[in-house]
Amino acid sequence: MAAKRVVVWVLSISIGVAAGYATVAAFGTSVERYAVDLNFGILDIILNNFAFLCLAYASLIWIWLDFFFGTEMLPE
Numbered sequence: 001m002a003a004k005r006v007v008v009w010v011l012s013i014s015i016g017v018a019a020g021y022a023t024v025a026a027f028g029t030s031v032e033r034y035a036v037d038l039n040f041g042i043l044d045i046i047l048n049n050f051a052f053l054c055l056a057y058a059s060l061i062w063i064w065l066d067f068f069f070g071t072e073m074l075p076e
Contacts, residue, residue: 005073008065016058020050023057 024031031050066073 001071004069004071008062008069008071008073012058012062012065015061016054016056019057019061020054023053024050 021031063074065071
């Protein structure tokens with residue numbers, strides 16, 4: 001079960017980042033266009049709009065992979 005959960009997390013993050021880059025490429029822009037430059041170090045990554053885009057995709061993928069792999073990380 002632990003191996004399935006690791007696979008779900010790794011796949012969802014990988015697909016989420018790939019889908020984020022694909023979305024940016026589909027609109028013909030760059031990742032730098034969505035960056036927030038606040039000079040706060042790690043907060044720049046957290047407040048980055050591209051990171052939120054990837055997080056949204058990864059969350060959706062995570063829910064479905066949890067269902068298909070039967071890992072039961074989400075409650076019924």
